[in-house]
Amino acid sequence: MTAIGIDYGTSNSEVVYFDGATHRHIKLDPLVKNGSKIRSSVFIYFEDELPPPPDEMVEVKVSQLKRVINEQIERAKQGYYSAKDPKEQSVYSGRIDDLRGEYHNKPALQRKAIQQLMHAMSLDEIPLLRLVESGKFAFGEEGFKRFLKMPDKGRLIYSPKNFLGASLDEDQKKAFKGIIANQLAYFKQCAEMQLNTTVTSAIIGRPVKFHGTRGEAGNRQAIQIMTEAASLAGFAQVGFLDEPIAAAYKIEQTLSRDTTALIVDIGGGTTDVCCINLSPDRTNQLNRAEDVLSVTGRRLGGMDCDKSLLLKAVAPEMGMGLKTINGLPVPPTYYSDMCAVDNIPALTRFFSDDYGLDIAQTMSITKDAKQLERLLIVQENKLSARVVNSVRMAKELLSSKDTITLPLQYVEDDFNVDISKEALKKALKPWLSKVKALVVECLEKTAVKPEVVMITGGMSLSPIIIDALYETLLNGMPRLENDAFNSVCEGLAIQAAKQ
CATH class of the missing domain: 3.30.420.40 (ATPase, nucleotide binding domain)
Known part of the structure; x- marks a missing residue:
């Protein structure tokens, strides 16, 4: 096995x-x-046509088509009874027979229903x-x-x-x-x-x-x-x-001896912390439940940092903070919805035609609409995931650089955003306070003080995060080096x- x-x-x-x-x-x-x-x-996709609509949707459409045919039959009957010329009556009679044949031809009605539904359907409606x-x-x-x-x-x-x-x-x-x-x-x-x-x-x-x-x-x-x-x-x-x-x-x-370790795992979606007794003599033991002294976690991860940095550094260049001619701010929900790449209902709403119309209407009553037009381009071309991905790469580069220039030419020609490490620190500050609280919670749950600390996960590569944790919480505690991505x-x- x-x-x-x-x-x-x-x-x-x-x-x-x-x-x-x-x-x-x-x-x-x-x-x-x-x-x-x-x-x-x-990415789930269709190379050619969209899939046919579900049977229940087809049946509803067939019923609608039948109602329309019934109405046409009734109008043809009225025409037949009001016609004075036998030839004209014959035309209406033939029309009635054709409509009745169409009404009872279910396969043809189903094909027509599917064609109409496919014509009107967009991918977002599937x-x-x-x-x-x-x-x-x-x-x-x-x-x-x-x-x-x-x-x-x-x-x-x-x-x-x-x-x-x-x-x-x-x-x-x-x-x-x-x-x-x-x-x-x-x-x-x-x-x-x-x-x-x-x-x-x-x-x-x-x-x-x-x-x-x-x-x-x-x-x-x-x-x-x-x-x-x-x-x-x-x-x-x-x-x-x-x-x-x-x-x-x-x-x-x-390890060469028994050790109590604090493990801080800061990943893309969650931060998890545990205090655990480790021993080189127990590495082959299957059940280690008694060695786990405390464990806690919360949905605080790198993706939250990406969104925060986007809102702080990029969104202002897309109109966030602008005011309309009546003094009201451009709705900040525009930008939180743009970031919602892990929230299907919010993202579907953001990409809807009505949402685009709302942004366009806001542009018409905003003094400087140039920046807001960038947001509309993101909305119309479904670029949210690409923008979030670009900001993620900017965040990673700022681990080793003081400033970077983020190219966003896929939104607009010559559109670049300068982002500094200081801007990243400000964007991370509220998030870091929650991470610290999680570490404190784990330490308070254990009666045994850890001897060493191991910080792992992709976000552990950021000096900003390491410095923040060691500033007060972990000061003086030896840090175990590890492979942040593979441990x-x-x-x-x-x-x-x-x-």
């Missing part, structure tokens, strides 16, 4: 196999050099479940490039993981189960091809609290969707492990090998 570790992340995902001695990272993205990580976003059942899937850079080339041909799900704990109806649950099943099946296929063996089971990382507002009910829903998706993907067995605990298992392999998945693979 071959088992793998899967770090199914908000921004990126990774698969690792551990043979008991060494880790093997599975290449997932053929378009990226050393592509062991892959974007978690999925329910997500039908899109998942009928569309084609593209992952990683291929999916993102397809999205950039043909946004009107499909829908980009920027971060499927962020929806798992949210309020979902049954069709939406089925849709996300289908999306994740397709991703996990692809991960499994890549692992089997590269390991040259059948992969039967997996340990999947999970945040302490999934993104959402439903608490423990949201967590249970997320695990159920992931479990059922893994089964659909072909896994005979699947288990879950808190991501900070997985990172602890990886660092445990490097969690390598720990998951270690746990998988114990099964």
Whole structure:
């Protein structure tokens, strides 16, 4: 039985196999050099025509067509009875017979109903479940490039993981189960091809609290969707492990003595913190529940930072803060909706024709409408995900640079935004205060003071974050060096090998 570790992340995902001695990272993205990580976003698209409308919608349209035919028959009857010329009556009689034939020709009515519905239908009106059942899937850079080339041909799900704990109806649950099943099946296929063996089971990382507002009910829903998706993907067995605990298992392999460690995992969608006893003598022990002293988490991740930086540094160049001629501000919800790449209802609303009309009307009563026109271009061309992705890259560059120039020529020619590290610090300040509070909460829950700290996850590469945590909270506590991007998945693979 071959088992793998899967770090199914908000921004990126990774698969690792551990043979008991060494880790093997599975290449997932053929378009990226050393592509062991892959974007978690999925592009679901149609190369040609949209899928036919569902049967129930067709039946409703057929009923509407029948009502119209009935009205035409009644008018033809009135014409027949009021006609004085037999030839004219004969014309009406033939018309009545033709309409009655049309009324009872159900296949023809269904074809006509489908044609009319297809003509009026746009991609945004297709329910997500039908899109998942009928569309084609593209992952990683291929999916993102397809999205950039043909946004009107499909829908980009920027971060499927962020929806798992949210309020979902049954069709939406089925849709996300289908999306994740397709991703996990692809991960499994890549692992089997590269390991040259059948992969039967997996340990999947999970945040302490999934993104959402439903608490423990949201967590249970997320695990159920992931479990059922893994089964659909072909896994005979699947288990879950808190991501900070997985990172602890990886660092445990490097220890020479028993140690109590504080693990801070700051990922794309959540921040999770745990205090755990680690021991080189217990690395092969399967159940380590007694070693976990405290664990806590919250939906605070890199994506929140991306949105905050966008609102602080880029949105003002798109009209945020402008006032209309009557002194009222341009609605700030324009910009929060533009950022809502992980909120399908909000993003669907933002891309609607009515929303574009509302922005255009606001432009007409704004003194300097040039900046607001950039927002309208983003709305009309469905560029939200691309803008958020650009800001994410700017955030990463500011980890090592004092200033950067963010090119946004796909919005407008010669449109560039200068962003400084100081601007990033200001954008991160409210977010960082919440991360600190989470660390304090974890420390207060344990009676044993940690001896060392390990900060991992993509956001741990930012000096701003490290400096903020060490300024007061972690001052004097030795920091364990680790691979910020791979520690969690390598720990998951270690746990998988114990099964």
